[in-house]
Structure formats: C-alpha cells, structure tokens
Amino acid sequence: MFENLSDRLERSFKILKGEGKITEINVAETLKDVRRALLDADVNYKVAKTFTDTVKKKAMGMNVLTAVKPGQLMVKIVHDELTELMGGKAVGLKLEGRPAIILMSGLQGSGKTTFSGKLANMLKAKQRKNPLLVACDVYRPAAIEQLRVVGQTVGVPVYSEPDSKNVLDIAAHAISEAKAKGHDVVIIDTAGRLAVDEQMMDEIEALKNSVRPDETLFVVDSMTGQDAVNTAKEFNDRLDFDGVVLTKLDGDTRGGAALSIRTVVTKPIKFVGTGEKMEAVDVFHPERMADRILGMGDIVSLVERAQEQFDEKQAKELEKKIRRNQFDFNDFMNQIQQIKKMGNIKDLAAMIPGVGKAIKDVDIDDNAFKGIEAIINSMTPKERIHPEIINQSRRMRIAKGSGTNIQDVNRLLKQFDQTRKMMKMVAGTSNSKMMQMANA
Numbered sequence: 001m002f003e004n005l006s007d008r009l010e011r012s013f014k015i016l017k018g019e020g021k022i023t024e025i026n027v028a029e030t031l032k033d034v035r036r037a038l039l040d041a042d043v044n045y046k047v048a049k050t051f052t053d054t055v056k057k058k059a060m061g062m063n064v065l066t067a068v069k070p071g072q073l074m075v076k077i078v079h080d081e082l083t084e085l086m087g088g089k090a091v092g093l094k095l096e097g098r099p100a101i102i103l104m105s106g107l108q109g110s111g112k113t114t115f116s117g118k119l120a121n122m123l124k125a126k127q128r129k130n131p132l133l134v135a136c137d138v139y140r141p142a143a144i145e146q147l148r149v150v151g152q153t154v155g156v157p158v159y160s161e162p163d164s165k166n167v168l169d170i171a172a173h174a175i176s177e178a179k180a181k182g183h184d185v186v187i188i189d190t191a192g193r194l195a196v197d198e199q200m201m202d203e204i205e206a207l208k209n210s211v212r213p214d215e216t217l218f219v220v221d222s223m224t225g226q227d228a229v230n231t232a233k234e235f236n237d238r239l240d241f242d243g244v245v246l247t248k249l250d251g252d253t254r255g256g257a258a259l260s261i262r263t264v265v266t267k268p269i270k271f272v273g274t275g276e277k278m279e280a281v282d283v284f285h286p287e288r289m290a291d292r293i294l295g296m297g298d299i300v301s302l303v304e305r306a307q308e309q310f311d312e313k314q315a316k317e318l319e320k321k322i323r324r325n326q327f328d329f330n331d332f333m334n335q336i337q338q339i340k341k342m343g344n345i346k347d348l349a350a351m352i353p354g355v356g357k358a359i360k361d362v363d364i365d366d367n368a369f370k371g372i373e374a375i376i377n378s379m380t381p382k383e384r385i386h387p388e389i390i391n392q393s394r395r396m397r398i399a400k401g402s403g404t405n406i407q408d409v410n411r412l413l414k415q416f417d418q419t420r421k422m423m424k425m426v427a428g429t430s431n432s433k434m435m436q437m438a439n440a
C-alpha cells in the first residue's frame, strides 16, 4: 500500500534536495507535486489543499529557504503534518463497562466479521480479556456460521440465536450471558447492506441506543477510496461512532482514505486490517503510518510483531540445541511456522525501510515456504532428527512424497547443512573471540 504515494513524494522532494539554492518557487512547485500525488492517491480534494497550504505556511515560518538542509526540513514538515492529518497519536479502546461492549458497524463486505475475530483474538492474547462474540447479522444465515468459524479459529465463544430476527433481544440476551459466564468484553457483529439504507441505519441506531456500547467502531474497506470517506460520513452522522477500522490495507489501495477519513469525520482511526488471517491487524499509529508513506519503513511495528510471536522459553531451548549442535529439521520447521505467524511476508518486508518499494513488483507470498514444508513433511521422524542418514534413495522418496524434485531436496539439505555448520561455528566461538572478530 501507499507505494505510489511514497514514490511520488520522494520524487517531489528530490527536486528540492537537488537544488543548490532553494527558492520560494521550488517550494511552491514541490508542494504542487505533493498535492497532485495526494489527489492521485485518492485523498479528498479539500484535505489535500488544506494539507499543502499548511505545509507551505510552516515551511515559510521555519525559514526553510535559509535552512542548512532545506530538503530534509521539508520532509520533516511533511512528515509531521501527515502524522497530524491522521490524528497525531494512537487512540486505544475505552473498555470500562462490565462487560465492556463493542459494537461493529459498516457496509456488507467491509470486513466486520473478520475484524470482530481479530479484535477478540487481540484482546484475549494481549490484554488477557475473556471476550464473547455476538452474531447480530440475522439476515444472512451464512453470516452466523462465518462468525462461528472465526470464533473457533481464535478460540472465543460465539453467542447466536439462529431462529430470531430481533437483534435488540439477541444483544440483550448475549450481555446477560456474558455477565453470567464472566466475559468482560462483548463484541457485537452486525448486519451490513451493500449500500447505506434507512432500514439498516435504523436498526443499528436502535441497537446502539439499546446496548449503550463503550465503543462503536466503523469498519471500512480502504480499497473503496473516496466512497469510504462518504460512507464514513453517513454512518457518523447517524451513529456518532468512536473510531474507524480501515481494512484491506494490504491490497492495491492507494491509501487516500486513511489520510482523508480522520479529517472528514474527526474520529480517530484505531485499527488497520492487513490481510485475511486473524493475526493480520495492527493498532493504528499515525506517526508510523507517516513513516511508511514517506518510504521510511516501519521498524517499530515490525519489531513489535516479532516480539509478539517470540516465545522466550522456546528460544532458550533452541539456543541450547544449537550449542549442542542438535538443531534438526523439527526446529527448522518451527522457525518457519513462527515467521509465518507474523503475517504476510511481503507485508513484513514492506515495513523495512527502503525494502517496500524495492519489492513492489516481486511476488512473495505465504506460499514461499510451501515447497520446504512439503519436503520436511515427507521426511520420517528419524530423518528429521538425523538428516545425515538421508541417502540417495531416501532423497528420491522424499522428492516424490513432497511433489518436488531431487534437486529441490538436495538444495534444502545442503542449505540445512550449511546453517548447522554456521551455527556450530557461532556457538563454538567464545564471547571474547567474537569481540576480537568484531573489532578486527
């Protein structure tokens, strides 16, 4: 996401950076380019204009013309202003009620059900909450089933009444059940239509007045561009919601919605969805998003994701095995699973400064490990622990079993062998030797 906008902004700033002497004309020209880049990224016209006007005023106020590094100062001003445009600081959820109630709203297909699952998962894992999911989309029988599947995936119970169409009753019963069973958060998934209609608005408004949620979240598909902004406005006029969830930021979105919504509805973006998996969700940090838009990468989020998946006990065990030179294919497989849990590989790589743009056209997906996994899965338990026993006939059997060919198997075995040798070397090097090597 945002690649086009990053490219364009980077090019605009190059004009500034390349100039020996910066003039008011360069600044004006650069800002014109910035505005065009924003409009092309689907940012609302008024938002783009106000944005560049403010940047210009600030640039002049900070004497950008006489600054030592005018280009850098401009990038900083634009970065700070982008951060401000998206709300300045991250805004968390307010979960004070007992149970706390979160109501989802949005059009059909925006990603409400998926996000309900992601949120339940996040609250459970990170805040040690005990959520209950509630199916209030009573018009599509498949919707209840979908929420049930999502609940099962994340290990959170789902309350539903398949025979009832009265959402106020269902929600009230669910809340009673939550109280009785000690759930501290209730997440209510609601029905959406393909477009805003009165009946849907009446229903969700009545639901909001009846359950008095701690948080009403508006879920919107960021790929819908300007429509996203208009829909947000209509929902906000009726529901006065508390925050926005932008989904599908992993897709081909030009990202303009993220930049405009906050200004148009003056409500914070609280979360972003970045894929179909339950882990593909991030708390929205305006500053980090500004970093990403300007192609500065988002190392903080990357490290956070890595830490979430990092199991300290498992890491200690692994270290011990490496020291004893016992690292085997089971460990190898575990490591692959850990990387996969962190989310879409391309998405992760995009968070590394400079990499996002470089890999824009490269096709890396979660299937990247498929061949390797298939090969390891075709090994016997003994072969995984003692790969040195894998002779030619075993290699052929593994290739056949995994649907790969003998070259693939050879390559993996060779790579594994090299990894082991390297590990042995590092493990065998004392700290002082390492220091000597580092200082050499």
Ligand code: GDP
Pocket: 106, 107, 108, 109, 110, 111, 112, 113, 114, 115, 192, 247, 248, 249, 250, 251, 272, 273, 274, 275, 276, 280
């Ligand atoms: P609902 O009708 O609002 O409940 O929407 P769903 O949760 O059923 O989502 C509609 C479709 O969008 C499903 O196929 C989801 O898998 C997909 N989806 C939801 N969130 C994301 C996201 O962040 N990224 C991507 N790529 N797909 C998503």
